[in-house]
Amino acid sequence: ETGVTQTPRHLVMGMTNKKSLKCEQHLGHNAMYWYKQSAKKPLELMFVYNFKEQTENNSVPSRFSPECPNSSHLFLHLHTLQPEDSALYLCASSLTQSGTGDTELFFGSGTQLSVL
Amino acid sequence: QQQVKQSPQSLIVQKGGISIINCAYENTAFDYFPWYQQFPGKGPALLIAIRPDVSEKKEGRFTISFNKSAKQFSLHIMDSQPGDSATYFCAAKDDYKLSFGAGTTVTVRA
Numbered sequence: 207e208t209g210v211t212q213t214p215r216h217l218v219m220g221m222t223n224k225k226s227l228k229c230e231q232h233l234g235h236n237a238m239y240w241y242k243q244s245a246k247k248p249l250e251l252m253f254v255y256n257f258k259e260q261t262e263n264n265s266v267p268s269r270f271s272p273e274c275p276n277s278s279h280l281f282l283h284l285h286t287l288q289p290e291d292s293a294l295y296l297c298a299s300s301l302t303q304s305g306t307g308d309t310e311l312f313f314g315s316g317t318q319l320s321v322l
Numbered sequence: 323q324q325q326v327k328q329s330p331q332s333l334i335v336q337k338g339g340i341s342i343i344n345c346a347y348e349n350t351a352f353d354y355f356p357w358y359q360q361f362p363g364k365g366p367a368l369l370i371a372i373r374p375d376v377s378e379k380k381e382g383r384f385t386i387s388f389n390k391s392a393k394q395f396s397l398h399i400m401d402s403q404p405g406d407s408a409t410y411f412c413a414a415k416d417d418y419k420l421s422f423g424a425g426t427t428v429t430v431r432a
Contacts, residue, residue, distance in 0.1 A: 246424055248326070248421070248422040248424045249366070249411065251419060254419075262419070296365050304419050308354050308356075308371065308373075308415075311366075311420065312367075316365055
């Protein structure tokens with residue numbers, strides 16, 4: 207596999223469930239990101255990991271918990287979500303963290319999350 | 323606070339026509355301005371980018387025009403094709419991160 211792979215593609219969960227989103231990149235990049243995409247809104251940066259260290263937490267509620275065990279894998283653990291958390295969650299990677307140089311982000315296809 | 327304002331929200335163009343998407347910003351620390359293209363069911367992908375020391379950059383049918391004094395930049399899609407139907411996001415980078423516009427959905431009618 208090449209590029210950035212996200213699983214699952216679709217997820218429906220109740221407000222009391224616990225689930226995890228997985229992201230894997232095969233590009234040899236050092237930075238990984240979680241973005242939230244809602245209709246008619248800018249892409250919303252949630253978390254940034256650079257060399258496995260979390261470098262940004264964009265005031266995200268604690269019901270979202272990221273994990274980055276190595277430079278190639280990123281998880282987003284979800285628990286007690288709200289219906290307004292329904293959105294497309296995108297994982298991205300870059301060679302260096304955005305903000306340094308002309309950094310191109312490579313996105314996965316996203317997980318479409320519906321919270322009932 | 324939205325750092326990059328993008329318009330229009332959507333547009334429809336006939337095949338062969340020109341699509342124009344506009345973005346404006348306030349932060350003069352922005353030093354890199356990429357455009358990302360997103361097809362349904364896919365993540366965004368870098369389309370073309372410009373730095374503020376250049377007023378125009380062209381790649382194939384896609385052109386970025388940049389007006390530093392007005393703090394505005396735009397994407398022009400020439401000879402629009404049905405395969406160009408997608409959502410386009412402008413973005414701007416400072417030392418810390420990339421800020422995205424809200425996106426423009428372009429529909430090219432055959």
